[in-house]
Amino acid sequence: xxxxxxxxxxxxxxxxxxxxxxxxxxAGLGLPGFLPVDGPDDVLxxxxxxxxxxxxxxxWPTVIAVLSVVVLLGLWWLxxxxxxxxxxxxxxxxxxxxxxxxxxxxxxxxxxxxxLAAEATGIDGVERASVSLLGRRTAPxxxxxxxxxxxxxxxxxxxxxxxxxxREACESTGLPALPTEVRLRAVKHRPERxx
Amino acid sequence: xxxxxTLVAPEKGDWEQAASSSGYEPGAQSVAxxxxxxxxxxxxxxxxxxxxxxxxxxxxxxxxxxxxxxxMAWRHRLADELAARPLDDVWVLLGGAAVLLLGAWLLHLxxxxxxxxxxxxxxxGDDVRAGIDRATAAVVLRDRAMQISGVQAxxxxxxxxxxxxxxxxHFRDLDDVRADLDAVLGEGINELGLARRPALSVHVRxxxxxx
Numbered sequence: 001x002x003x004x005x006x007x008x009x010x011x012x013x014x015x016x017x018x019x020x021x022x023x024x025x026x027a028g029l030g031l032p033g034f035l036p037v038d039g040p041d042d043v044l045x046x047x048x049x050x051x052x053x054x055x056x057x058x059x060w061p062t063v064i065a066v067l068s069v070v071v072l073l074g075l076w077w078l079x080x081x082x083x084x085x086x087x088x089x090x091x092x093x094x095x096x097x098x099x100x101x102x103x104x105x106x107x108x109x110x111x112x113x114x115x116l117a118a119e120a121t122g123i124d125g126v127e128r129a130s131v132s133l134l135g136r137r138t139a140p141x142x143x144x145x146x147x148x149x150x151x152x153x154x155x156x157x158x159x160x161x162x163x164x165x166x167r168e169a170c171e172s173t174g175l176p177a178l179p180t181e182v183r184l185r186a187v188k189h190r191p192e193r194x195x
Numbered sequence: 196x197x198x199x200x201t202l203v204a205p206e207k208g209d210w211e212q213a214a215s216s217s218g219y220e221p222g223a224q225s226v227a228x229x230x231x232x233x234x235x236x237x238x239x240x241x242x243x244x245x246x247x248x249x250x251x252x253x254x255x256x257x258x259x260x261x262x263x264x265x266x267m268a269w270r271h272r273l274a275d276e277l278a279a280r281p282l283d284d285v286w287v288l289l290g291g292a293a294v295l296l297l298g299a300w301l302l303h304l305x306x307x308x309x310x311x312x313x314x315x316x317x318x319x320g321d322d323v324r325a326g327i328d329r330a331t332a333a334v335v336l337r338d339r340a341m342q343i344s345g346v347q348a349x350x351x352x353x354x355x356x357x358x359x360x361x362x363x364x365h366f367r368d369l370d371d372v373r374a375d376l377d378a379v380l381g382e383g384i385n386e387l388g389l390a391r392r393p394a395l396s397v398h399v400r401x402x403x404x405x406x
Binding site: 021044070150159 | 234236237239242243251253254257283287296298301303305313319320323324325326328332334335338386388
């Protein structure tokens with residue numbers, strides 16, 4: 001979600017800057033452009049332009065309102081970059097699947113993360129694992145970071161992660177699935193020889 | 196390894212060895228897998244920060260002027276410059292070009308996947324997407340190459356489409372070492388489980404004689 005918002009807003013900002021820069025360049029080089037100016041000898045914003053817009057009663061209140069909205073949305077957007085929205089708790093439905101509204105239990109997100117990380121660390125060749133749960137509490141997703149030790153087999157590690165950690169997670173929480181994104185990294189170590 | 200380059204190599208002498216294109220076929224088991232798309236947190240934070248800063252300063256000064264206090268000097272200066280400099284002034288053109296480039300860069304960031312350092316892996320199932328860092332893949336392959344006897348040192352570079360291994364072999368026939376490297380690294384690439392199998396090229400040479 002944040003990825004989509006970021007890319008759309010960054011793209012819009014980029015498009016606006018491209019349009020402005022292109023407009024100034026075209027007008028300045030005397031080419032047919034789209035800025036409302038009279039040829040390369042004109043200026044970007046003349047004193048007359050400024051005085052004209054300032055004379056409208058709505059001008060400054062509108063500018064202030066727009067700038068306020070930009071500042072508020074910008075701060076919210078900035079804050080969204082700085083925090084990672086992790087899942088606080090996961091809903092475990094213990095009821096009958098047919099009735100739908102059985103007794104429900106809440107599992108702390110951090111507890112499940114720790115269990116999953118411990119499970120992942122148990123896989124052969126995995127030195128460290130970090131798990132964070134994202135998404136909604138009835139349909140969580142997992143981000144897993146694995147740090148591989150020497151002589152690990154990445155493909156086998158991912159298969160083992162799926163068959164052990166994910167199956168465990170689904171069995172213990174009753175979730176139908178836990179969509180997972182895995183990133184593999186390695187500890188930096190010097191070249192060594194077994195023999 | 197039945198490699199036609201093997202026949203060529205002795206003519207070149209033992210000091211410089213031709214590259215081998217290895218016995219395994221790249222792309223043989225490739226599957227279509229989407230790349231990882233970066234969240235673009237840093238560019239977004241920079242755009243947000245820049246926007247908030249500019250809008251905030253203007254807001255502050257405009258409100259201050261509306262409250263009949265003197266505005267900041269730079270706003271007078273900016274208004275004067277915008278009203279005085281014609282559009283074909285060097286600084287206006289430079290400013291326009293800079294704004295255009297910045298905008299093009301932001302558009303590029305918005306539309307490209309990024310994360311070029313992460314190679315997507317084959318999925319063991321629908322519920323798992325995995326990716327491996329190129330640097331990590333290089334370390335895994337290097338560890339395997341170092342186990343071949345005769346290999347004294349090896350540098351492995353994993354590109355997005357090609358794996359390049361350069362080894363120094365201080366004993367054994369260079370062709371034998373290269374054949375072993377081809378086999379071991381080919382198997383190693385299999386075990387990386389990449390969605391798109393990179394090409395493999397292996398270079399082997401004698402290390403420079405010690406002084």
